[in-house]
Amino acid sequence: MPKLAGVSHARAVRAFLKAGFWVTHEGKHTTMTDGEHILTIPRANPVHSFTMAGIVKDSGLTVEMFKKLL
Secondary structure, eight states: OOOOOOBOHHHHHHHHHHTTOEEEEESSEEEEEOSSOEEEEEOOSSBOHHHHHHHHHHHTOOHHHHHHHO
C-alpha cells in the first residue's frame, strides 16, 4: 500500500464528503456511503495510517486522489 500519514477523523470525513460520500451514521465510528461503497471511519485523532489506507482502498479512490481531497 502507498504511504499515507495518519489523518484526523474530521479531515478524512471532509475529504470523503468532497468525493461524493455522505454520512449515514455517527457514533464511535462514522459510517459513510456513496451508494456503492460503505466506509467505516473510527473517531480517532489521528486515524492510524494503515487503517486510513485501507479505508481509502475500500472507497475506490487512490491514495493520490485522497491526498488531493485533503
